[in-house]
Amino acid sequence: MSRAKPEDDEYWNSSKFKAFTFDDDDDEFSRLKESKRAMNSILVVDDDDDDDEEEDGVERVSWSGEPVGSISWSVKETASSIRSGSERSFPKIDTTPSLSKQGSGYSLSSLFKGDLYDTAVRTYAPELRKPKSDGKTENTSLWSAFSLEKFRSLQDKLLLLDEAVAVYDGNLITAVLMYLKKSLSKEILFQELMARDVALRHYVHYLKEMGEQKLLVELMKALGRTEDMALMQYKEHLNIKDEGQRRDFLKSCLGLPFSQDDATHVQDHYTLLERQIIIEASDKKADAEIFKKFPRKASILNMPIITTLYYSCFYHYGESEGTYSSPANIRKTFRISEKQYILTALGARAKLKSWFDVDSLFNTKNWLGYTKKRSPVGFHRVVDILQKNSAPVNVLQEYVNLIDSPELKLSVALKYKCHDIVINTYRDLKDRQELVVYREKLERDSPEYRKIQELLNNVQIRWKN
């Protein structure tokens, strides 16, 4: 893919974006690095560092990273003391710096100082003024103000529901719905909810939270929301831990009324897990060289399709299409695009440093029998992946050279320090100044350095600057 369009240049040159690039050889960034070194070099004489942390805005932290004396820290302390089985008393942390500063003012009466605060308490939290001592909770909630049981006729019940909806109080709406659930038949309730969207959504959410899956499915069915119903049932698979059971459950989902697209995906899901179970069973006891050299870190079960493909390109490359574990089979079964396949295979083979396999991914023969490298993804992307898998410079260079756009090629070559390409590009551009600048970045007397030197001394070249 080539991204070098005239607009590109405009993009990079417009000062709107030029002001800053997220690139680590940015000037400002190197200045910052210097500052960091400077900061580290400043030696602070005394060692009472710990006394004034609070004021620094830097809290003192315990080994777990929680501020000492904080509640989260203390909870962890309790948990660990329980785990160790000892009935330790509450952890002592008298030295916490924040304590001395907050000092007094915990008792209720001493808090009524400020005028504003006083008013706030009076109007907002009156119970703070006259503490009750009996410990009984006064129930001021709306729903207890009237007894729901009084509403017996359907009309009254619906009025009640509509009233709750009218005051926007979700808590109240749910409370009424719970009463209606108890006192109305499903059919009637579902029927009435159909015309009441807000109440319906509260009801659905309530059933979800309470885990009333069966009722939920019935409701969706009654509402004619079959696709939602199918998805809701499909979701259940997430709760099944055993892979065999999960596979069987997915199989049972195949007949659900999904949308056409989703039906294909669910079918894929079932096929994938089925294959994964087979592959896993045989690879667990596999003793091929590759498994010894690169022991598997995790099981392949429940991994995405692409991860499975990667795995297969890593451990089962070159197997014939007839086996479930072969890349070719996976590619075909799950209709993986060429681009996606190349990217995944490239990553896996590069990880193994099989540069030969990497080459053959891109080799194509034209009608004259010459091999040529072609790629459905831009070669700059290929270089990216190779580089991330620490490909050697000669491999990298070959692919950098395949990048179509000269500008992109140069910037990639600069980024990954492919000296030859950078030097040749400047030579072709007859850009003497850039060569001089680039020479300075190289090690003296390295082959690249000498190459530039030779070029600069070459009187045949007619430099443009």
Place this chain on the structure above:
Amino acid sequence: MAHTEWKDAPGLPDFSLLKRLARDQLIFLLEQLPGKKDLFIDADLMSPLDRIANVTILKQHEVDKLYKVELKPIVNLVNADKVAGRFRRYKIIFTPQKFYACETVLEEQGVYGDVTTDEWNFYILPLDDDILSLELPEFFRDNFLEGDQRWVTTAGSALRLLQSVYGSFSKVYGIGRCAKMVYESWRELMEDGEQRTRQPEFAKVFLVDRDVDFVTPLCSQVVYEGLVDDLFRIKCGSVEFGPDVTSSDKSIKVMLNSQDKVFSEIRNEHFSNVFGFLSQKAKNLQTAYDKRRGMDIQQMKAFVADELKGLKQEHRLLSLHIGASESMMKKKTKQDFQELLKTEHSLLEGFEIRECITYIEEHINRQVSMIDSLRLLCLLSITENGLLSKDYRSLKAQYLQSYGIEHLLTFANLRQLGLLEEQQAGETLTVMESKVGKLVNDKTVGKLTDAFSSLAKKSNFRALSKRLALVPKSGEEYDLRVPRDMAYVFSGAYIPLSCKLIEQVLERDGWTGMEEVTRMLNGQEFAVTEARSKTDAQRIVLVMFLGGCTFSEISALRFLGKERGCRFIVVTTAITNSSRLLEALLDNSA
């Protein structure tokens, strides 16, 4: 730096009161249970609790041990005690509010009565001088995906709390279905409660639903605080820096707020300005330290007494932020951030969409970050008003191949929210564009796109972007060192839609003249005058984000405030970013 000087900005109310209020309420609840007691804390509540109380306070109120609540423990614990014949008293304190459904569970499990319940109305946690959080990350999914309004009254109560403590507001604006409900709920609460007439401390309130603007939270953040959040995840105003930042073998937790003098100067800056700033600071610091050389004993004493402490503190903070910047730079270089940003900017501008799709496809093919792939897909869908059928199917299939077929469920969620959609028949504008695109170059298509957009029925982002001038014309100069508008938070490429709406409404003192914009945003806008007031408070504006707000938006509002001589206070259900937003919608695990 651009943000250090506020011209004549009004002071902010003291929000630490809210912490004290929450702490006192907790103490009150603890005092209602005399004697020794163990406290089980929900994992999600631990960090917020840490911000308002500490172990000593709990201990003073006879809390013996602290535990983390594991899944469904309470009922089992109670029943196990019953079987063993142990007698204990149990109380469940719900915060910020009790749900009826929870009590029913207790009843069904036969422990109602053994267990008493209470509410701790810990509605608001101040994260900084100008950031208040409800710490309800679940708000987003519950409200927008599930359609459950359980948190509407919570948000209303939070506003009532602010009004009770800091006085009433003169004007309220809002947009979004949830915003409207929250406003109504708040009004009901105020009518029920005690009427008070205090001088208002805020002039205006703006309520906005997250689903009014999904584009902004899906963009990569490039202001310092946003970038730190994207890469390290700021939790409750605190961040954990790993060994790669601290250059030691241990991690460190740091509070990031205006108390950190170094951080407060760089938090709103575009990342490109941060290096230069930190380098300069480091240089100054070195000079200050160097003064020691050649000092006599007296001078040294004075130096140690007066300056050393400050220098040491600055030294520590500076090292930390330099370390963080360096680590962020490394991470971003590794993921080819530059190319990613280029794609985002192209999507925002609507140029070279085919190239963007190819980029996204390769991103998926290479199995790099599952969330980033999803983010780009959503950004593509929203900016293009849905994907062409064949693109949608092909990209979805490839996504499922790369990241797991169970993401079918995630796609269903995204579709329901309108984040990732297939264009329906009839919406063939883009088809036409791409056909035209083969004939003429991209720039012309851009113009055509705009022309088509205004005709389209549902063409939202492009048309909104044009009408509100969210994307500056390409090719124009943009000096990130001297930002000229809120677009600087996205490298000058895009003004956050949410913030632009706020700016426009404040400027017009309402929605007049923005009818077309609100129509494209599906209406649901409102403006209400509460009271008249002519104090300094007029210049404090409270913005409530329902469903979360990003640090980039906060930075943009701070910039706007500075420009207009007012201050913004952000109230949000939680701090969000692209990862949090999308993770809330994943359905790929049990």
